Amino acid sequence: MPRGIRGSKALRIVAMIAIVAHHYTVHGGVQDHTASAGTAIVLSSIGAFGKWGVDVFVLVSAFFMDRTPRRGKSLSSVYSQVLPVSWLILLTAAIVGIHLSPRDIQKGLFPVVFGEYWFVTSFVVLVLIAPYLSMVADALTGRQHRRLLLAGIALWSVLTLTDGVRLEISNLAWFALLYLMAAYVRRYPLPGDARLWGTVTIASAVLLATLPPLLASALIARGSAPATVGWAMDVYASAESPLAVASALAIVVWATKARPWASGVVNYWAAAAFGVYLIHDNPLVRRFVWDRFVDTSAAAGQWWLPLHAVAWTLAIYVACSLVIFALQPTVFRATHAVTERARVRIEARLARPDAAEGAPAQS
DSSP: OOOTTHHHHHHHHHHHHHHHHHHHHHHSTTTTTOHHHHHHHEEEHHHGGHHHHHHHHHHHHHHHTTTTTOOHHHHHHHHOOOOHHHHHHHHHHHHOOOOOHHHHHHHHSTTTTTSSSSHHHHHHHHHHHHHHHHHHHHSSSSHHHHHHHHHHHHIIIIIIGSTTTOOOOHHHHHHHHHHHHHHHHHHSSSSSOOHHHHHHHHHHHHHHHHHHHHHHHHHTTTOOOOOOOOOOOHTTTTTTOOOHHHHHHHHHHHHHSOOOOOOHHHHHHTTHHHHHHHHHHHHHHHHOOOIIOOGGGGTTTOOHHHHHHHHHHHHHHHHHHHHHHHHIIIHHHHHHHHHHHHHHHHHHHHHHHHHHSSSSOOO
């Protein structure tokens, strides 16, 4: 059984950078409005790893959550970051005079319940049901576990690539399937060494980066408008795409077999990765950061578009990280103290019926 994921912190950094690059493509408005064939093709490659990053993030988290008896600390950690970031952004927006609808205020005050971040809401529910998913994994034989995973991949990853097939799956259900994948990797050592899985990772990543732009090129050659070919990336580089799943799973398996290593610098930056997502993909921030601040439309049709995308992806990642570094010892620490007290009280109350249930009856 693998003892852990070597370099898991580095994987979180890479996954988050890929997510920011994806948002450059889909939230800047240029993908759906460009008249440049070159822009459409380049963007379909730049944005191809965003959902891969989501898969990696969930797989790594699930690997460590599996077999952990309590999930309260995970929820406490999530809430201690989500709530203050959402509240601070909402307050800042109100101070600078950004128009806020009642829905904006509702989602900003209660970001998890009202789905301000689709990922956070799905992830929180995944944490809540994680113990039961681990029970399912424990109850299955290795063969049954493999069949379950293969059935899920066939139904929601492979078949849905066929035009006309619509076997919808929710974000939570997909996260649950990823959890079971991580649980399988944790329980049953997969054959092959780190070199083999590194090769699989590279090969699948190359396919993920090249297939969407090749499809976009073919569609444009047949007369499709550049602004209409973004679906090639959305489908073949989606979280459920076989290419994204294969590449994400391969790099996690590789990390379980690689030589142990650690870096204080990597660990420091990785601690801010989740916060980077919370800031840059907040709906209030997203309204202006890509169109007005980054101005992705200005790069459409320009030869320097890839440089623009890479530079702004890294700039946003670093800027958001610096904000998180400032919040960690101040706001996050104070919020975490509150969420931890709430966690302890809730867990103590939930434990009472169990203790009473196991106590001998009094005559």
